[in-house]
Amino acid sequence: MIFNSVVFAIFYIIVTALYFILDHKYRWILLLAASCYFYMAFVPVYILILGFTIVIDYYAGIYLEKTLDPKKRKQLLFCSLAANVGVLVFFKYYNFLNTNLSILFNNFNAHNPLPYLTILLPIGLSFHTFQAMSYTIEVYRGNQKSEKHFGIYSLYVMFYPQLVAGPIERPQNILHQMHEKHEFDYxxxxxxxxxxxxxxxxxxxxxxxxxxxxxxxxxxxxxxxxxxxxxxxxxxxxxxxxxxxxxxxxxxxxxxxxxxxxxxxxxxxxxxxxxxxxxxxxxxxxxxxxxxxxxxxxxxxxxxxxxxxxxxxxxxxxxxxxxxxxxxxxxxxxxxxxxxxxxxxxxxxxxxxxxxxxxxxxxxxxxxxxxxxxxxxxxxxxxxxxxxxxxxxxxxxxxxxxxxxxxxxxxxxxxxxxxxxxxxxxxxxxxxxxxxxxxxxxxxxxxxxxxxxxxxxxxxxxxxxxxxxxxxxxxx
Amino acid sequence: MALFLKRLFFFILVIIAADQLIGFCLRTLYFSQHKGQFAQTTYAVDSANQDIIIFGSSRAVRHYSPSIISKAFGKSCYNVGRDGQQIPYYAALEDVIFERRKPSMVILDINTWEFVENSSRYEKLSILLPYCRKHSELIKYIQIDNPFEKYKLFSAIYPYNSTLFIAANNKIFENKIPSDENGYDPLNKKMDDAGITFTKKILEQAKIDSEKKHPKLDSTAYALYKQFLQKCVDAHIPTFVVISPTLAPEIPNERKDKLLSITKEFPSVTFLDYSNNPNYNDHFEKFADVFHLNREGSEEFTSELISKLGKVSQQFK
Structure with missing residues (x-):
């Protein structure tokens, strides 16, 4: 779904209207469901990739806050960043690196054993990966408390207006807004x-x-x-x-x-x-x-x-x-x-x-x-x-x-x-x-x-x- | 929120009023044109009722002289070709023209690239939007690419999107725009040495590209082509499908094979292929640019075409 389409106009009107009709405690569900729908309008199965990094970063955030041992904290941060960067590298750079590797192998008259993958790049991957990474880094640095509400954390990564092309938000700016009740403001x-x-x-x-x-x-x-x-x-x-x-x-x-x-x-x-x-x-x-x-x-x-x-x-x-x-x-x-x-x-x-x-x-x-x-x-x-x-x-x-x-x-x-x-x-x-x-x-x-x-x-x-x-x- | 909804309601009313007013002005300007491609399309959609109708793209507009055809057959003839358009446009126009009057002969100029997958050929049908109000049968073609197109027509401005500059230019400088010859708009120029070098460069690149790429074929375009021929056959209209001359010979390809196999399903339809004709291939002096014959080339081609139509013309007379 792209912003300059009739489908988005209908989607936007329905979501915004429901947002103000619904009680505050249900709004995160609406926004999360709407964001999932928005994302799945591109390639539905890629929501699983998002789900994977969300789960890892969510628990990484919680354990980062609980753990006092600096070494363990570093390991947790590394795990979270590795998961995000890993997904990014695999989907975005695998074929590029593989092609270069093949050229290198050819120079030595050798065969590159890695296959070329016909994979589509998940839309906006670099954006939501960077947004997710900023969360764990800020929790690690102690600038942000970990988010205990799994739904709200998922919404932080998936909020539909900025899901596929930013702005890449920081948790300090947006997470608290997701908890706050927004009255209709003219x-x-x-x-x-x-x-x-x-x-x-x-x-x-x-x-x-x-x-x-x-x-x-x-x-x-x-x-x-x-x-x-x-x-x-x-x-x-x-x-x-x-x-x-x-x-x-x-x-x-x-x-x-x-x-x-x-x-x-x-x-x-x-x-x-x-x-x-x-x-x-x-x-x-x-x-x-x-x-x-x-x-x-x-x-x-x-x-x-x-x-x-x-x-x-x-x-x-x-x-x-x-x-x-x-x-x-x-x-x-x-x-x-x-x-x-x-x-x-x-x-x-x-x-x-x-x-x-x-x-x-x-x-x-x-x-x-x-x-x-x-x-x-x-x-x-x-x-x-x-x-x-x-x-x-x-x-x-x-x-x-x-x-x-x-x-x-x-x-x-x-x-x-x-x-x-x-x-x-x-x-x-x-x-x-x-x-x-x-x-x-x-x-x-x-x-x-x-x-x-x-x-x-x-x-x-x-x-x-x-x-x-x-x-x-x-x-x- | 009540204040917002109240103001929104009034704002929408003002928008509707403004849309209708501006749309009215644009419509008046659009339909007041007497020259130029918009005026030609208006004539084709609203009035064309000649004995012989020529359908096609810019290659039809530049390649077929209705006056030569009229003279040969003693019948009226009109060229409803339009720059940049392809098979969906001819199919849409066929519906509207046949509704008014069934012609006695149809010539369809075709290009095999029209059957390669390319969504822009459906987007280009937006030039028919100004006519949807009067000819509702056009809407189904406009909707092929975008099912919401029908609803956008609620706006009075939208059908005239991107037409203002051309329409204003055609109106203001009407006297400076040369008249077309029953839809025929030949190119009165010959390629100079620089033009020939440039064209050779394009052809070379096109050859490289066509060898590299194996384009997907557009099944909707083939279906519309079939529909076009079916309507002609159902109406017992002598029909000629013509690939008019090209500068470079066309190498055998899948899209052409499929085109031929569909055409063969209609034995009464005559298929004429000039894409590998040595009288035109590499004859830069007969072309105005890489795609189009110049006036001399097109007149030569039209005359040659008439002689090929000989047998059918006897039956036609």
Whole structure:
């Protein structure tokens, strides 16, 4: 079941209505059943994998809290993490590792005895695995009490709005909310629905529209010139942002209508002025996960310079691998590591650049923002490419930039793309630089408020793409 | 909660009113077009009642000249082909046209790739949404891919989704859009050296891809093809299934074998295959792009086709 489907609309209305009709003590049952149904709409049997890790992590949490012996506590933590990482590695990376092993065996004229498995990747596996791991780590660290209620703990892992593509929550933020009684709140309901509407706009009007052009270029990169590829790369930067942040908005909004506060996952990342800032605005729940559970344990910032670079490299490399079992993702992560390390090195020289160059700060800020967009867009080539060959073909063909670009099967679609990007830019610019002005969705005048909401709905109906399909991040 | 439900109720009423108002404007704009592909589709769905009807995709639109056919047979002829469409569209259109009047001859231009599994061929039927209000028989085709499509038609805006730019352009620049010739819209260009090099590159890639991939076949598409022929045969209409000329010869494949075996179930249907015709294969001067003949090529093809229809045309006259 995907958010941009009629089935989800029906599901959401029924679940939300029942949630407020039911007595508080039965609500967790409703949400858990709804989450199971939501997950089983993809590949039903994979619920067993979720069940397996839930049982292990649930008992690991309880025994971690009871056990005082540090050695035993470490063993318990290891068991829990090994179960989660094991499932992740098996389903996501087995075939990738096996293929590489076969290449290695071939080099020595030997036969790889391991079979190739035709297994489907459980949807959102990386997301709920990381969320489950954050629970046992926090219990181990003593920051979170273990959850005694098996149903509530299962709901923590399976809560349907964020089950398949995040935000990856921390137990401190969400577990207590699952115990609390949420009375119907007019403000939460309306704000949640507005956020969902904005998410649908990003997904249907922007992301899915751009994907038509992007796919037509990337899928046949060998025959397209540099201008078309450059446009497709820029469009993909916007597409992936709108696809993923659109999903997050719908997830956060739908949870909010039931009174749950999920963490912010995106803060207009393309306005960032450095790679570091980009990562504090992009997929925040994952970047803070890596910060809290990998970067800081490795030593964080308080280490010698070379160790810092090593740590940054490790974090970004793992982040790349987290996204998928393909060298393209590894290169994508490595590129971001290099960008970040260079950023750290040059920061002392670029600080107060406008003063050094005697120019307006707005100009240097704009130049920085554009530079970051170029860097990030270049890295996205590897993220979007289907293989390393595909990525290199794209980069090679970029050399012919300047020729007349291919505008798509119909000029109308390209026009829709430009309109969608323009609308997005205007709204995001307003949110970034004029947060207290022109808040039409919150305007005290009902005509303006309703008028803007209806306009947004009409834009979705007139310009939206209703057969765009899956969200990109579901595959992770 | 009562306040929320009350406001929600009024909000939904306002949405319905706005939807109807905007939908009315879009509908008026859409049906006021006189030129362009939307206008051609409107004519095909609402009015086409000629003696000879040509069905097909963009290859039909570019390859068959109704005026040449009309002249040869002394009968009216119309090309209802549409860019990007495939067998589900022809089947839907056949229902609507046959309901109005049964033609005296049907020519169906087909491409074997139309039988390879690809859900987009059903999604593309959304171009028929503006006509569902008047022709309810179209709904069953639109629902093939998505059973909820019928309910989306409650919205007055939805049928005109993604049409605004094209419709406005066709209306504003009406005088600049060339008129079609009874649905025939030939490509008046020839490939230059750069175009030929580019096209060779595409063909090379396509050959590599087709050797690598063994695509799944679409049983629904075959069923619709069979249904299309059955309706023609039931109505005793002389029917020709034609694979019009291609730049590269088509290597034998499973999808074509199945197409042929279904066609053989209808002995009265004539199957004409130009995909391996040396008069066209590798004749870049007769093509405007990798898929389509140019005007000269298409006129040559139409004339050649008429001579092939000779025997049947005698019976037809």
């Amino acid at each position: 403000g939460n309901m309306v704000d949640g629905l507005k956020q969902m509407l904005w998410g649908f706009f990003k997904k249907l009007v922007v992301a899915d529209r751009l994907s038509i052009y992007v796919s037509s270029i990337f899928d046949h990169a060998e025959i397209h010139n540099g201008s078309s590829i450059a446009i497709a790369c820029l469009f993909f930067s916007v597409q992936i942002y709108c696809d993923f942040s659109g999903y997050s908005d719908i997830a956060i909004g739908s949870a909010k209508t039931m009174g749950f506060d999920l963490m912010t996952n995106f803060r207009r990342p393309y306005f960032a002025k450095s790679i570091n800032e980009f990562w504090s605005r992009w997929h925040i729940s994952l970047s803070t996960w890596f910060r809290d559970y990998l970067y800081i344990p490795l030593g964080g910032n308080r280490v010698p310079q070379l160790t810092l670079y090593r740590n940054l490299f490790i974090v970004f490399l793992i982040s790349g691998i987290w996204h998928g079992a393909n060298y393209t993702f590894i290169i994508w992560g490595a590129l971001h590591a290099v960008f970040t390390i260079i950023g750290v090195i040059i920061t002392p020289f670029t600080k107060d650049l406008h003063l050094k160059l005697h120019i307006n700060k707005k100009i240097t800020d704009l130049a920085r923002q554009l530079f970051i967009i170029v860097l990030v867009t270049f890295a996205w080539i590897f993220f979007r490419a289907t293989s390393m060959d595909n990525a290199f073909t794209i980069i090679k063909n970029l050399k012919t930039i300047g020729q007349h670009p291919f505008l798509g099967d119909s000029i109308s679609n390209f026009g829709h793309c430009l309109l969608a990007i323009s609308l997005l830019f205007i709204i995001e610019y307003k949110k970034e630089y004029l947060p207290s002005k022109y808040n039409f969705f919150q305007h005290p005048n009902i005509y303006i408020r309703w008028g803007s909401l209806i306009s947004m709905l009409a834009l979705i109906l007139i310009f939206g793409v209703f057969n765009g399909g899956q969200f990109i991040y579901f595959q992770f």
